Amino acid sequence: MAARLGHTIKAVLFQVHSIAGLVLALLVSLIALTGATMSFEDEIVDHLNAGIMQVAPRQAPALMPDELVARLKTAQDLGKVAAVTLSSDPSAAVHVRFARDEQGGRPISLYVDPYDARVLGAPRAEAFFATVRRLHRWLLIPGDGKGWGRPITGTIALGLIVMLVSGLVLRWPRRAGSVKLWLKPNLGLSGRGLHRSLHTVIGTWVLPVYLTMTLTGLFFSFAWYKDSVTWLLARPHVAAAKMPAKSPRAAGRGEPASPIGFDRAWTTFQREEGGRFSRALLTLPGGRGAVIRIRSWGKESSLETTRDEFRIDAVTGQLVSAERYADKTFGETIIAAIYDIHRGEILGWPGKLAFMIAAILMPLFSVTGILLYLSRRRLRRPAQRPLGRLVPGE
Structure with a gap:
């Protein structure tokens, strides 16, 4: 009875695994390959733009961020500045990012000389990686993170988890002695046997990586998942602080009458941090506040x-909140590291390389899975006698 029940469960799981794989094969491969493309994005961008990311250090003090932005706007109309990245290194250029325009597009960012606001250039490959990122996260569906792309990619991740779990159950070794065969592909086979060996054995190798990718990727797809993880791992007051913060001044009076600047916030930050920081990203509020x-x-x-x-x-220079990495609990450091865990960077460059290779292999499972499905269809097709051999009456 137990054996029959186990066989039935495996038969159901096999159908679920096959159907989910056929439906999601192309999209899962697309998301995986775009993720692999971004694995070493930082290193590639830094290498391509080394010439515009550095300046000759000078004795004169660097411009305050508002003065730098004002000079930049005077030189050319580039739209509203949304964020600037400043550095404690006197030879580092300032990275300026712009807000989206009325059509929803975002102008390309610029590297600027911190001493005279001279434009050094726009980073090469930024537009390429921005498109790859939108494809990876939202499948280029209009609306980006606020459109249908986010829940669709999240649903794909859930489907991949179903495939991974069902595949693991279907592969679970019946005897301890079969573990070697479970983990060693038989490259001497051909046809259906080879496809099955590659699909199952290599799939077992990369399964932990895929589970890590999907479980962390869901954090960026569904608010309920992110809230649940935060509730589970963070202290209550930290979880509550994740809500968008507004100063009492902004909450009571609405958006400031005049555009806000960076200077007062930057001065407060420098007073708080002193010389302990290497770089700082200052981001203006997107809406009210x-x-x-x-x-x-x-x-x-x-x-x-x-x-x-x-x-x-930004109006008063008052410190509203300070969240320091050193003060986080173990659970809160996991939440903070979700993105680095997702791309394998938590393990350094070997981790990123391993995750990239696993992502590149995803199309292998799509192709071998489809080939196995087609071969099963051929095997199940009833044999027909050739028409030329039929006799009258048949």
């Missing part, structure tokens, strides 16, 4: 997630 968000990385920081985050009232 006067609170500027500042993300800063220490001089010894090697990961994107090992950052401090400050919220400062």
